[in-house]
Amino acid sequence: MILEVIATTLTDAAKAEAGGADRIELATALAEGGLTPSWGLVERTALTVSIPIQVMIRPHSRSFVYDVADVLTMLADIRAVRAIRERVRDEAKKRRAADGGEPPAFGIALGCLTRAGRIDETVLQRLLEEAGDLDVTFHRAFDETADLEEAYKTLSRYPGVRRVLTSGGKPSAPDSAVQLRRLVELGADSHVQIMAGGGLTPETLPVFLRDTGVREVHVGKAARGARGLADPVLSGRVRALKRAMGETRTPP
Known part of the structure; x- marks a missing residue:
């Protein structure tokens, strides 16, 4: 379970790691669905935590349909993530002699659609080529596709x-348990x-995970205080x- x-x-990231998170997604402007964070935040976080980091690659919140200028910006942002990863690796080499620490794994979260509500494969291919060996998540642009199962087959x-x-x-994911179970089975x-x-919340997770077979969970509000995304x-x-x-059990 991830x-x-x-x-x-940076404080959010450190608190998440201290609480037992397995991975961090770094983003800004959560009220807009998440945008690309500052490179200072990415670098300092990577030098502070040891768990994997996914960096949001999203140039604006208007839509997930991107023009040429948007794509060029996203490509530049991906290059910046790779450059930061190399700097962090170099710093880690210096630190290893003293504390044996390893740098965190790096990845990116991205998504791109056509106006018809399909995966924009032309843009996706360009972004993946730039990403190289970075770990890639296709983010919730997926939920705006015209056909989730067809979109999943495309990404596969x-x-x-x-x-x-x-x-x-x-x-709400709990309201889509049947659809999510179908996607999990489709991707077996x-x-x-x-x-x-x-x-998703601590109260709904055990039944949700049991009913869907999902093995990875992503949270924002549920990891914060009463004001949700406004809280750290x-x-x-x-x-x-x-x-x-950990309370999830397979039904008999």
Whole structure:
């Protein structure tokens, strides 16, 4: 079971790791669905935490349909992530002699659609070529596709895509348990994992995971205080989510 927590600050990232998160998604502007964070935040986070980091690659919140200028910006952002990874690796080599620490794994979260609501394969191919060996998540642009199962089959043709973040096409993942179970079954032999996100809480997780077969979970509000995304990440909330994931049982 993998728990990914959204972080918008260095403190968020450190709190998520302290609470037992398995991976961090770094983003800004969560009220707009998440945009590309500053490179200072990416670098400092990578020098501070040891768990994997996924960096949001999203140049604006207007839509997931991108023009030439948008794509050039995304390509430049991906290059920046790779450059930061190399700097962090170099720094880690210097540190290893003293503390034996290893740098975190790096990845990116991206998504691109056509106006017809399909995966924009032309743009996706260019982004994946630039990403190289970075771990790639196709984010919740997936939920805006015209046909989720067809979109999943399309993404499964790309070895560079490692997972899809989805709420099953609805705002809340628990409301899409049947659809998410279908996607998990569809991808039983695929390299593309289904990561569920949206509306999940420590209270709903055990039944949700049992009913869907999902093995990766993505949370934002559930890892924060009463004001949701307006509050910082709380280690105690992350620990509660991890405990809930551990409570999942396969029905007899």
